[in-house]
Amino acid sequence: MHIALIAHDGKKADMVSFVLQNMKWIDAAELYTTSTTGKHMTDAGLTVNRVLSGPQGGDAQIAAMVATGKIDIVIFFRDPLDKHPHEPDVQMLMRICDVHNVPLATNRAAAELILKGLAKQ
Numbered sequence: 145m146h147i148a149l150i151a152h153d154g155k156k157a158d159m160v161s162f163v164l165q166n167m168k169w170i171d172a173a174e175l176y177t178t179s180t181t182g183k184h185m186t187d188a189g190l191t192v193n194r195v196l197s198g199p200q201g202g203d204a205q206i207a208a209m210v211a212t213g214k215i216d217i218v219i220f221f222r223d224p225l226d227k228h229p230h231e232p233d234v235q236m237l238m239r240i241c242d243v244h245n246v247p248l249a250t251n252r253a254a255a256e257l258i259l260k261g262l263a264k265q
Contacts, residue, residue, distance in 0.1 A: 145173040145262075148206045148218045149181060150198065150237075152228060155221035156184045162221070162252055163190060169259040176215065178202035203233040207240040217262075218248045219255045 147170065151159035159181060163170055175192040177185055179202060182194035196202040209215045218241050220234070228234065241248040249255035 146214060146216050147173045148176045148215045150178050151181045151221040152223035154223040154226055156181055159221050160184050160188045166259055169263055199230040203237045207237040210240050210244055210246050220250055222250045
């Protein structure tokens with residue numbers, strides 16, 4: 145299982161907390177993150193594969209991995225109350241997930257449902 149983890153700045157702490165609390169489902173997965181999210185993950189003792197930061201093209205890199213079948217799930221904790229200059233990249237990533245039928249969670253509740261659903265398989 146290959147999982148992409150992305151979080152806007154206001155949600156990075158939530159992402160780290162989510163991953164740490166759900167290690168029983170995530171532990172065996174290969175994790176991919178955008179750079180800054182990945183730094184927060186590694187600071188918490190997690191092992192991840194980092195791509196560029198979102199504004200520098202990381203969202204596009206993750207989208208390319210989705211399009212080529214290298215990512216199975218995308219968890220992107222978005223901050224809907226803040227402006228993001230790279231919003232077109234975010235929209236593109238979400239569209240690519242839809243095109244390639246890859247599960248995409250944009251908040252903690254959806255991410256937990258995806259992981260619990262996988263655990264039942």
